[in-house]
Structure formats: structure tokens, C-alpha cells
Amino acid sequence: MTRTQLAGGVFLTFLPAKKFKTSLLSAQFVVPLRWETASANALFSAILRRGTAAYPDMGALSARLDQLYGARFDVTVRKKGESQCVGFVASLIDDSFAPGGERLLEPAAALLGELICRPVTRDGLFLEEYFDSEKTNLVDAIRSILNDKRSYADSRLLQEMCTGEPYGVPRLGNEQIAAALYPQMVYDAYRELISASRLEIFYSGSAEQSRVEDALRAALADLPRKDIPALPEFAAHVLPEEPRIVTERLDVTQGKLGMGFFCGSGDAAALLLGNTLFGGSSNSKLFLNVREKLSLCYYASSLFHRQKGLITVSSGIEFENYQKAYDEILAQLEAVQKGQLEDWELEAARSTLLNAYASMGDSQGKLENFYLGQAATGRDETPEELAEQVRAVTSERIFDAMSTVKLDTVYFLQGKEAEA
Amino acid sequence: MNPVQYERLGETVYCETLPNGLELRVIPKPDHAKKYAFFATRYGGMDTRFQLSGRWLDTPAGIAHYLEHKMFDTKEGNALQELAKNGAEPNAFTSNAMTGYYFDSTDHFDENLEILLSFVSVPWFTDESVAKEQGIIGQEIRMIEDNPDWQIYVRMLRALYSVSTARTSIAGTVESISHITAETLYDCHKAFYTPSNMILTVVGNVDPVKVSDLARRVLPKEGGPAVPRDYGQEPETVAERETRLAMEVSSPQFLTGYKCRPVPEGEDRLRAMILGDLACDLLFGESSPLYQRLYGQGLINSSFGGDFELMPGVAYLYAGGESKEPRAVAEELQKEADRLVRQGVEEDFFQRALRASFGSSLRGLNSFESIAVSLTEGYFGGYDPFRFPQVFDAVTQKDVLDFLQENVTADRAVLSEIVPKEA
Numbered sequence: 001m002t003r004t005q006l007a008g009g010v011f012l013t014f015l016p017a018k019k020f021k022t023s024l025l026s027a028q029f030v031v032p033l034r035w036e037t038a039s040a041n042a043l044f045s046a047i048l049r050r051g052t053a054a055y056p057d058m059g060a061l062s063a064r065l066d067q068l069y070g071a072r073f074d075v076t077v078r079k080k081g082e083s084q085c086v087g088f089v090a091s092l093i094d095d096s097f098a099p100g101g102e103r104l105l106e107p108a109a110a111l112l113g114e115l116i117c118r119p120v121t122r123d124g125l126f127l128e129e130y131f132d133s134e135k136t137n138l139v140d141a142i143r144s145i146l147n148d149k150r151s152y153a154d155s156r157l158l159q160e161m162c163t164g165e166p167y168g169v170p171r172l173g174n175e176q177i178a179a180a181l182y183p184q185m186v187y188d189a190y191r192e193l194i195s196a197s198r199l200e201i202f203y204s205g206s207a208e209q210s211r212v213e214d215a216l217r218a219a220l221a222d223l224p225r226k227d228i229p230a231l232p233e234f235a236a237h238v239l240p241e242e243p244r245i246v247t248e249r250l251d252v253t254q255g256k257l258g259m260g261f262f263c264g265s266g267d268a269a270a271l272l273l274g275n276t277l278f279g280g281s282s283n284s285k286l287f288l289n290v291r292e293k294l295s296l297c298y299y300a301s302s303l304f305h306r307q308k309g310l311i312t313v314s315s316g317i318e319f320e321n322y323q324k325a326y327d328e329i330l331a332q333l334e335a336v337q338k339g340q341l342e343d344w345e346l347e348a349a350r351s352t353l354l355n356a357y358a359s360m361g362d363s364q365g366k367l368e369n370f371y372l373g374q375a376a377t378g379r380d381e382t383p384e385e386l387a388e389q390v391r392a393v394t395s396e397r398i399f400d401a402m403s404t405v406k407l408d409t410v411y412f413l414q415g416k417e418a419e420a
Numbered sequence: 421m422n423p424v425q426y427e428r429l430g431e432t433v434y435c436e437t438l439p440n441g442l443e444l445r446v447i448p449k450p451d452h453a454k455k456y457a458f459f460a461t462r463y464g465g466m467d468t469r470f471q472l473s474g475r476w477l478d479t480p481a482g483i484a485h486y487l488e489h490k491m492f493d494t495k496e497g498n499a500l501q502e503l504a505k506n507g508a509e510p511n512a513f514t515s516n517a518m519t520g521y522y523f524d525s526t527d528h529f530d531e532n533l534e535i536l537l538s539f540v541s542v543p544w545f546t547d548e549s550v551a552k553e554q555g556i557i558g559q560e561i562r563m564i565e566d567n568p569d570w571q572i573y574v575r576m577l578r579a580l581y582s583v584s585t586a587r588t589s590i591a592g593t594v595e596s597i598s599h600i601t602a603e604t605l606y607d608c609h610k611a612f613y614t615p616s617n618m619i620l621t622v623v624g625n626v627d628p629v630k631v632s633d634l635a636r637r638v639l640p641k642e643g644g645p646a647v648p649r650d651y652g653q654e655p656e657t658v659a660e661r662e663t664r665l666a667m668e669v670s671s672p673q674f675l676t677g678y679k680c681r682p683v684p685e686g687e688d689r690l691r692a693m694i695l696g697d698l699a700c701d702l703l704f705g706e707s708s709p710l711y712q713r714l715y716g717q718g719l720i721n722s723s724f725g726g727d728f729e730l731m732p733g734v735a736y737l738y739a740g741g742e743s744k745e746p747r748a749v750a751e752e753l754q755k756e757a758d759r760l761v762r763q764g765v766e767e768d769f770f771q772r773a774l775r776a777s778f779g780s781s782l783r784g785l786n787s788f789e790s791i792a793v794s795l796t797e798g799y800f801g802g803y804d805p806f807r808f809p810q811v812f813d814a815v816t817q818k819d820v821l822d823f824l825q826e827n828v829t830a831d832r833a834v835l836s837e838i839v840p841k842e843a
Binding site (some may be wrong): 018096097298349356 | 427429430449451452453454491500501504505506507508510511516525526527552553554555556557559560562563565566567568569606634666667669671706707709710711712713716718721722742769772773774776777778779780782783784786788841
């Protein structure tokens with residue numbers, strides 16, 4: 001892996017590999033995640049995907065992609081720490097498998113540049129019909145988070161827990177803000193983003209670095225560049241005096257219990273292992289006790305938010321088992337904090353993490369996602385270096401770090417018939 | 421073992437049938453750190469009625485999936501934990517026609533493979549452990565029942581099929597699984613988990629001979645008899661034309677399904693899958709005139725999509741997503757199919773669709789899991805999935821239009837809808 005600067009605020013992370021059938025090319029703008037801008041950024045990314053000066057509508061654009069053997073150009077809007085990353089991830093078959101022996105990297109890079117720099121415009125704005133239909137789609141997409149009750153509950157917990165902090169902002173913003181977007185504002189947001197935010201590019205495939213750089217320089221020759229401000233520091237999270245309890249009712253058959261914890265320790269490697277022991281694998285205390293021993297649920301797992309120092313628990317239960325599940329989750333956290341572990345548990349958790357780091361290089365998508373997260377949060381460790389940190393963690397460090405983990409917010413989604 | 425080279429795919433597959441009847445496939449990937457094993461039985465949610473030792477058994481809906489959960493229990497404890505201790509990431513799934521157990525790991529591969537092969541071939545159930553699973557699977561069923569994507573799909577299948585067990589929910593219901601006992605689980609294991617009904621696929625940096633030796637050493641020496649199954653005599657007509665359910669969702673969703681002609685086992689199946697996919701692309705793929713028109717009119721959004729599926733004795737094509745006017749979209753889809761059959765498409769569009777479809781088949785080979793699953797489906801369906809470039813070479817526009825004419829007709833269509841609950 002190498003990371004080089006191609007132009008002002010434009011970086012290429014080059015991940016050479018000959019073992020895949022495809023090449024991956026990704027261009028991601030990294031900006032602070034804010035309520036004010038999140039929806040506008042999501043909206044113009046979708047508008048850009050509708051057409052370019054050379055391929056002005058979906059028909060022309062998808063015909064071009066078909067010619068490139070079904071190349072995929074996906075619009076992505078991701079949250080990485082307190083940054084929003086918007087752009088395109090392209091996946092195309094590697095040149096070595098093109099039946100006609102064609103070169104596909106150069107035309108794909110050129111199309112990427114087209115999508116970013118040369119949208120179809122009329123009177124200095126995006127086409128009205130593209131604006132209107134993508135705005136409707138964005139509002140629908142935000143509303144449809146409700147359809148997957150697990151993601152909905154996970155997202156509601158973070159919003160409640162991080163109210164007033166960028167980390168509580170969902171990647172697409174919210175419905176009210178999206179509905180209020182108007183054309184000039186969104187076009188301005190687009191111009192501002194492409195000229196004054198950092199652009200991170202990722203390539204994984206069989207081509208030489210110089211060829212990739214040449215193709216990208218040519219493709220991005222028109223990219224406007226101004227001074228790029230540094231990303232802001234992380235907002236500090238404040239633990240409430242008493243845990244906050246939020247309950248919501250919807251017409252569902254299964255209840256969702258989410259619990260958010262704040263980690264006082266900065267020992268990320270120890271917290272990562274501690275979380276894996278607690279609820280981060282199919283060997284964890286939550287899986288073995290809440291699911292296997294007490295049969296309370298099908299899923300109960302925890303996630304460590306490394307960039308923000310939080311742990312969140314997600315589970316689906318019968319409504320009337322709320323207290324039982326709540327007590328058991330806290331009891332299992334306490335067990336980790338007190339070091340009530342069998343010998344194998346720690347080594348199992350450690351090898352689960354090491355396996356994940358070791359196999360990351362086998363997936364282009366995982367590599368891109370990992371290095372984007374690193375770039376967006378100002379980190380530069382490789383998966384190998386993170387694996388080394390995990391190897392070095394002692395059980396004492398885990399107990400110390402986990403004993404700073406405190407309950408912050410509880411979110412419970414229950415059914416309507418439960419109303420008394 | 422026999423190496424088969426696929427030059428156009430840059431792959432080599434080592435194949436062997438062991439004396440106990442087990443099929444073995446090994447795909448060496450010397451440049452990858454990850455090693456992946458997939459052990460599957462030809463037994464899934466559809467196989468509820470079958471013959472064992474000369475008598476027909478009717479088993480509860482959801483039993484193959486229940487068995488999958490319980491297979492991880494061993495006399496000594498639990499195989500999930502044994503594998504996870506070695507850093508392996510084990511899991512399993514049950515589909516309509518297969519149950520697959522798998523893990524990937526970077527270290528201790530041989531040890532992990534031995535654990536996988538033994539826990540899947542040696543059952544260990546007690547009444548108590550079977551009863552305990554009711555709570556866990558009960559919650560899994562509750563979870564999917566709240567999921568509109570699942571509801572709309574299963575309800576479409578029930579509208580398409582009146583008899584075939586394709587209409588049976590893979591996980592069953594809270595009621596149906598309450599009838600499952602340790603004894604029925606043992607019966608099902610005995611019938612379907614014999615080496616001659618199974619296939620093992622390993623992808624990664626491994627030595628094919630070592631894998632073969634290990635499988636010979638660990639697995640039972642004898643295969644079992646073939647098990648006759650009864651999926652039901654499905655009539656050609658659909659069961660009901662429309663079905664609709666109100667749920668807590670943000671906007672209406674729909675799927676329109678077409679009951680297609682079943683496809684016999686053999687390379688016909690691979691060809692049918694490729695024709696079915698191409699038919700979807702020409703009819704409603706992102707490059708199609710219909711998609712662009714409906715998207716531009718705001719009748720569909722990027723959630724719109726569909727596919728062609730084959731299961732034992734049945735085949736269907738479906739399309740759908742969120743829409744404010746499901747009925748209008750379903751009607752447009754039918755009109756467009758009729759138009760394509762009448763007028764055909766420009767040869768240029770057809771050639772582009774071929775290219776794109778080929779590229780997407782090739783892309784699938786990046787994933788170890790999709791390699792293993794497609795080799796497994798191919799074995800159970802009597803074809804070699806890695807022959808797709810040759811099949812693509814021979815497909816013409818007329819083949820695809822004939823497919824549409826035979827299968828995508830108004831009398832074969834059903835509509836499944838989910839609408840938001842009134843507040």
C-alpha cells in the first residue's frame with residue numbers, strides 16, 4: 001500500500017493486487033458530518049449519477065457502463081467517525097479478463113472524472129427534473145430506514161445518545177432538512193465540496209501505479225481546487241448523570257433493545273478486544289448467555305465505535321423480556337469488567353480479530369472501506385499494524401479499559417398492543 | 421484428484437467423487453490469506469415430505485432450518501465455539517433446496533475443516549437442547565415477520581404456488597416448529613446428511629490432496645440410499661392473482677412474479693439461468709427503456725430490481741421495489757414484455773446486455789462464498805456453472821425473446837403488495 005498526493009488535497013491510496021477478477025476505483029470526498037450539509041451532499045451525489053455532459057441521461061450512461069463489461073459505478077454516502085464521505089465506487093473487470101483484450105482502466109477513470117467534474121447543467125444549475133426526482137428519492141430513502149427495524153433501532157439509539165454531536169447525525173441527514181433543499185443551495189454545496197474538500201482516491205487491481213496516476217490526472221484535470229481546511233477535532237461526548245431511557249412504540253411483533261455505553265479509556269486496542277469478548281462475536285458473552293443459555297433472542301451483539309469511544313448493544317426480544325434482557329446484558333458487561341473469563345475466551349476473541357485483519361487483503365471492498373475510514377479519521381495504521389496492537393494487549397489492560405465503560409442511553413422499541 | 425482448467429476464467433478446479441459418494445471440489449488460490457470451506461447437503465426448506473426406509477414421512481415446516489441450528493451442538497459442547505476459538509468465522513444457512521455450513525480462517529485450517537466435517541456428520545440432540553432452541557428460532561421468526569422484504573417475497577411465492585413446497589417458509593412458523601422433536605431431527609439427519617447427498621467445496625491456499633485425505637479420514641465410510649422427495653404436483657396456473665398486507669412501512673412496496681416453466685436438471689439449467697437473467701436485463705434492467713422511463717416518471721426508484729430463480733420443480737421471474745403505484749408499474753412491465761416479443765430490441769442493445777451480464781458473472785468469482793455456492797448448486801442441478809462463457813457465446817436475441825414469450829405472460833403473473841398501515 002502506498003498513499004501519494006496527486007494534486008492539492010487529492011490523495012491516491014494504491015493497493016496493487018493481481019488476484020482479483022476485477023479492479024476497484026473509488027473517489028471519495030471527505031467533509032465534516034453536519035445536519036446542515038449531510039442531506040445536500042447526499043442529494044447532489046445522486047444527481048451526478050444521473051448524467052454527465054458526454055452521457056447526459058441514464059440511457060447513455062448505462063450504455064457506456066454496459067460497454068465496459070457491466071462496470072458498476074455506485075454512489076456511496078458513508079459516515080466515518082464524524083466525517084461524511086461521498087463519491088463513487090467503481091468496480092470493473094480487470095483488463096486481463098476483457099475478452100477483446102481492451103484496456104478498461106483509462107475509460108473507467110475518465111468516466112469517474114466526468115461524473116465528478118462535468119454534470120449536465122442548465123442555466124448554472126442541475127437539471128430540474130433530475131433535482132426533483134432525486135430529492136423525492138432521498139426523502140423516501142431516509143423514511144425507508146423505518147422498514148428495517150433493526151437498523152432503525154440502532155440508528156435511533158445513536159441519535160439519542162449523541163444528540164448535539166456530529167456523531168448523532170445519520171449519513172443522509174433527516175427528512176425535514178432533505179425536504180427543504182432547493183436547487184441553488186444544492187448546486188452551491190456541490191461546487192463547494194469539489195473545490196474545497198479533501199478527495200481520497202483508492203485503486204485496487206493489476207495496473208502499474210504510474211498508469212493509474214496518469215489516468216487519474218487526466219481524468220481530474222478540470223477539478224477545481226481551493227485551500228482545503230483541516231477536518232475538525234472530534235466533539236467530546238458527555239456522559240449523562242443518570243442513564244437516559246428512551247421508549248418508542250411502533251406496530252411490530254418483536255421488540256428491539258439497544259443500549260449505548262461510553263468508554264472513558266483511550267486504550268482502543270484493549271477496548272476492541274474487550275468488546276469482542278462482551279458481544280462482538282459468536283463466542284461472546286452476549287451470544288453465549290443472552291441467546292444460547294437464556295434463549296431470549298436470536299441476535300444480541302455489541303459494536304465498538306473506535307473513532308468515538310462508544311459501545312452499542314443491539315438485540316431483538318419479546319416485549320415482556322425487557323427487564324430480563326436488560327439485566328443480563330449488564331451482568332455480562334460486569335463479568336468482562338471483573339475479568340470473569342475462561343482461559344479460552346480471551347484467545348478466541350483475539351484470534352477472531354486477527355483473522356479479520358489477516359483476511360482483509362482478500363476483499364477489495366473491505367480494503368477500500370478500511371483505508372477510507374483511516375484517511376477520514378486521520379489515522380495511518382495498516383491492518384498488520386492493528387493486528388500487532390491486538391497481539392500485545394494483556395488481560396489487565398482489557399479489565400482496566402472495560403471498567404471505564406458506563407451505561408449512557410437505553411433505547412427500547414416496543415409494539416402498540418403492549419399499551420396498557 | 422482431477423484438475424479441470426477454465427482458461428477464460430483463470431481458474432482451476434480439482435474434482436473428485438469419494439468412495440462414500442461425497443463430491444469434492446477444491447479451488448486453489450495461492451495468493452489469498454483466507455481459506456474457505458463450504459459443506460452442503462441437498463436438503464432445504466422445501467424437503468418436508470420424503471421417503472425413509474420405505475415409508476413416507478411428513479415433517480413440520482421449518483425443520484431443515486431447525487436442524488441446521490441444532491447441528492452445532494456436539495457431545496462435548498458446541499462446534500461454533502470450537503471453530504471460533506481458532507479464529508475461524510463459522511456460520512450456516514438454509515435455503516429452499518440446500519443447507520450449507522461454512523467457515524473461513526487464515527490459521528489452523530486443517531483442524532477447523534476436521535471440526536466442520538465431524539459436527540455436520542455426527543448428530544447430537546437431547547429433548548432439552550431441542551426445546552431450548554424454540555425460543556431462539558421463535559425470535560428469528562418474529563424478526564423476519566417484521567421485515568417487509570421477507571413478507572412480500574414469501575407472499576409472492578404463496579400467490580404463485582398452490583401445492584409446491586416452494587410456498588413453505590424456510591424457517592417455518594412459531595406453531596410449526598413447536599412440533600419438532602429430537603426424534604424427527606435424527607430421522608432427517610439420517611436421510612439427508614449422508615456423504616452421497618453432500619458436497620464439500622474448499623477455496624483458498626490449500627493442497628487439494630490433503631483436503632481429500634482429510635475428508636476420507638473424517639467422514640463416514642458409507643453413503644446412504646437416494647431419498648425420494650415429494651414437492652407436490654404443481655398446476656400450471658397461479659394460486660391467486662393478488663395479495664396485499666398492511667405493515668409499519670414508510671411507503672408501498674410490491675413484487676410482481678411470473679410463474680415460469682420448470683427446467684429439467686442438466687446444462688439446460690445453466691442456460692435457463694443465463695436466459696432468465698438476460699430477459700430481466702432487457703425487460704427492466706438499468707439500461708432498459710422501461711427502467712429509464714419509469715424512473716424518470718418517478719414510478720420507481722433505485723430500490724427497483726428483480727431476478728430469475730430456479731428451485732426443484734419450479735422457476736419464477738420477479739421484479740419490484742418501492743412504488744407509489746405498484747399496479748401501474750406491473751401493467752407497464754407486462755406491456756413492455758409483450759412489446760419486446762413483438763418488436764425485439766436493437767442488436768446493439770442486446771450485445772451490450774450480453775457484455776454486462778458476462779462481466780457480472782465474472783465478478784461473482786471474486787467471492788469465495790459465491791464460488792462455493794454456485795459449484796454446489798451446479799452439482800445439485802446437474803451442470804457445471806464455470807461453463808458460463810461457452811453458454812454466453814451461444815445465446816442469441818431470439819433465445820431471450822422466446823423465453824419472454826413462453827414465461828412472461830399475463831396469465832402467469834401475480835402481484836404481492838405491502839402498504840403502510842393507517843395511523
